[in-house]
Amino acid sequence: MKKGSTIGLILLVAGIVIWLAYGLYLGFDEIMQAIDIITGFIAGLIILGLIVLIISIVFEQRRDTKKMKEEIKKEDLEP
DSSP states (O other): OOHHHHHHHHHHHHHHHHHHHHHHHHTHHHHHHHOOHHHHHHHHHHHHHHHHHHHHHHHHHHHHHHHHHHHHHHHHHOO
């Protein structure tokens, strides 16, 4: 991904997280009355899965970019 796409993805994710956190802050009492333990556990797993997915995508993109730069340098060095 290019820097603009990475920054856009980070801003998107940060905006969603802040929006959800603010919503939880405003309606924490109502949410806690409506959510039982199992539903909260499942929602936590989903959120954790999304976070792991996004982090793994970012690391994979960085690794691929680094590998591509190394391969291009090797090709440029050959006559």
